[in-house]
Amino acid sequence: MIVIDGKKTSQDIKSEIAARVAEIKTEGGKIPHLAAILVGNDGASQTYVGAKVKSCHEIGFESTLIRLEETVSEQELLRVVEKVNENPDIDGLIVQLPLPNHISVEKVTDKIKPEKDVDGFTPANVGRMTLNWPAYVAATPYGIVELLKRYEIETSGKHCVVIGRSHIVGSPMSILMARNGNPGNATVTLTHSRTQNLKEITQTADILIVAIGKPEFVTADMVKEGAVVIDVGIHRIADSSKKSGFRLIGDVKFDEVSQKASAITPVPGGVGPMTIASLLYNTLQAAEKKIYP
Numbered sequence: 001m002i003v004i005d006g007k008k009t010s011q012d013i014k015s016e017i018a019a020r021v022a023e024i025k026t027e028g029g030k031i032p033h034l035a036a037i038l039v040g041n042d043g044a045s046q047t048y049v050g051a052k053v054k055s056c057h058e059i060g061f062e063s064t065l066i067r068l069e070e071t072v073s074e075q076e077l078l079r080v081v082e083k084v085n086e087n088p089d090i091d092g093l094i095v096q097l098p099l100p101n102h103i104s105v106e107k108v109t110d111k112i113k114p115e116k117d118v119d120g121f122t123p124a125n126v127g128r129m130t131l132n133w134p135a136y137v138a139a140t141p142y143g144i145v146e147l148l149k150r151y152e153i154e155t156s157g158k159h160c161v162v163i164g165r166s167h168i169v170g171s172p173m174s175i176l177m178a179r180n181g182n183p184g185n186a187t188v189t190l191t192h193s194r195t196q197n198l199k200e201i202t203q204t205a206d207i208l209i210v211a212i213g214k215p216e217f218v219t220a221d222m223v224k225e226g227a228v229v230i231d232v233g234i235h236r237i238a239d240s241s242k243k244s245g246f247r248l249i250g251d252v253k254f255d256e257v258s259q260k261a262s263a264i265t266p267v268p269g270g271v272g273p274m275t276i277a278s279l280l281y282n283t284l285q286a287a288e289k290k291i292y293p
Helices: 006-027 043-059 074-085 105-111 123-130 139-150 170-178 198-202 272-287
Strands: 033-039 062-068 092-095 159-163 187-191 207-210 228-231 235-238 246-249
Touching: 006 043, 006 139, 006 272, 033 043, 033 074, 033 272, 043 062, 043 272, 062 074, 074 092, 074 105, 092 272, 123 170, 139 170, 139 228, 139 272, 159 170, 159 198, 170 187, 170 207, 187 198
Parallel strands: 033 062, 033 092, 159 187, 159 207, 207 228
Antiparallel strands: 235 246
């Protein structure tokens, strides 16, 4: 059984990006610049954005963090997005989610220029991805695809079951696995909270991608012997034996399922680290005009 090491793979990708940035500097080219907009004081969001900014500095990117109050109006946030859109020095823009309830995520996402949408959330990039055109792919699905590729996991002709249909992970993941490419060319079943006979379906999966947001939802009896299992979930639970007072678990019951899987991602250290690496890769693509020349 192979434990798919997302932490190491993400470091490999960051090293590759850093090497390219060094070449750009030597050539006198433009250094990639990522801007992040953070609304409010949500602890998890601050941690995520902080990690993104830190990673930018590690690999030689420029970064800008724009902090706005929780009470900022939707109109003002849209003005800030437009200002970044029009700044030629900034290559990529992310608006950290979730946003306060009084702000429409759809309006804000739609305001971001597709060529700066390194999160891959705008309708233009989702549409291009669906058509298998060059696009910025959402960071988590892209990270999963990269793990499958680098671990040389065969997907062509395999049955891939995705649990969860979110716009951020499940839905784009199903499209990426089905489209003509490598990884890809799988026969995909997209399941969700309303799916009947879920266990019978997951038991047929050669590749099982779990993004349902429920702690240890997938157990050994739901998994086919020798399946590849990708766990997207991350949950903090109390654990008095840990110095921090908590531990992290995924959507998959790792100890059980790892006994049957041929390959599996752990939590933490699996899919999570790949998300930031993918975001940085998209930003490099944006700076070099690879998707939108």
